[in-house]
Amino acid sequence: MGILMEGILLEKVIIYGSVAFIVLVILGIYFFKLRRETKQTEKKISFAKEHGLFEPVSLHPVININSCIRSGACVRACPEKDVLGISSGRGTVINASRCIGHGACFHACPVEAITLCIGTEKRGVDLPHVSEKFETNIKGIYIAGELGGMGLIKNAVEQGRQAVENIMKDLPESKPDQLDLVIIGAGPAGISASLTAKQHKLKFVTLEQDTLGGTVYTFPRSKIVMTNQMDLPGWGKVKLHETSKEELLKLWNNALSKNGIEIRQETKVEEIIHNDGSFIIKTKTGDELKTSRVLLSIGRRGTPRKLGVPGEISEKVAYRLLEPEDIHNKKIMVVGGGDSAVESAMLLADNNKVILSYRSDAFSRIKPGNSTRITKAIEAGDVEVRFSTNVAEIHPESVILKNSVTGEEEIIPNDLVYIFAGGELPTKFLEKVGIKITRKHGEALLKH
Structure with missing residues (x-):
């Protein structure tokens, strides 16, 4: 009996010991993986801080570490790489400046530990005052999309629709001598608003200072990524997964064509004048439109300044660098002489052949640190700088560069062009209209 009990006891010791060993192995693997993941994240954060990518530009996630359950759902849900990571098992922000407000992390978090904040x-971050109905402090003028802090396609499309629905609730009786609504801007919010206005049979006009293609092509990525489908008014459910700019443009045009909507392109609004309960819209081309309501769906960052050269409206051209780590073995032309251009050229130079074109004969307005780094990069042959040059033409496989001193032109093989020529910010335009601008310091725009 004693021998039997000893055998049973030994068997249990072996079983429990084996289980304990397996558990220890699993825990060891887990903590090893966690430690490695934390080190990788900390390394990425250090790189982001060194290259000025850690501080957010606009909308960005804020993670409540006390609520975070370490599921990693936010990291997996984010379509942009290395905006979020895992450190010590918890979610953390790495490259906040690359966040462009998808909100996928917000929706993916199972315990609602993420808030989307601005500033x-x-x-x-300066934002116009907008009520929950999307109306500004000026009665009758509404804002939807990126200008109000919520960019990105799905958010902007939904806001464009909601803004028009709210306008309908407070729209005065239609008058024969004026429009019901003028929509300014033909990005995702403006297109959605136009389609919604058409559904409600409003008398409206949509004005776009560029071209519809120009609006789409200023997107920073060559591929548009969405994790959730959107409901495009007058068209139906749409899911964009790795959709090219050209495919997105085709979608917009098809939706507009199907609903009989024509955007007035290359029509820049110069002034909005109050007129006894209505508004007069003055354009750069000299047109005057009288309307009951106005919806602004222009960009918050302002309009990227274009070069105005043949071929600029092209999928290979972008005005903001978002994913340098994903670009490899490309011939790239970076245009500009400010900090954005210099920093982008150096980031891209790690895995690509980069030529920086600048119209002046020397850098004169960049930070001292960037000046030192670009000088070293030039000396090491990492970046080739062409001073006193301007882009004359952009072709699918090349760029024509013109020397402003000699007048000589050179055909340079090229895959991608990044233009950093500044922007025309909308702040003065809004202030002239009378729209109140407030500065947001980390305020929540989207929370559970």
């Missing part, structure tokens, strides 16, 4: 304690 930080150090860096405030």
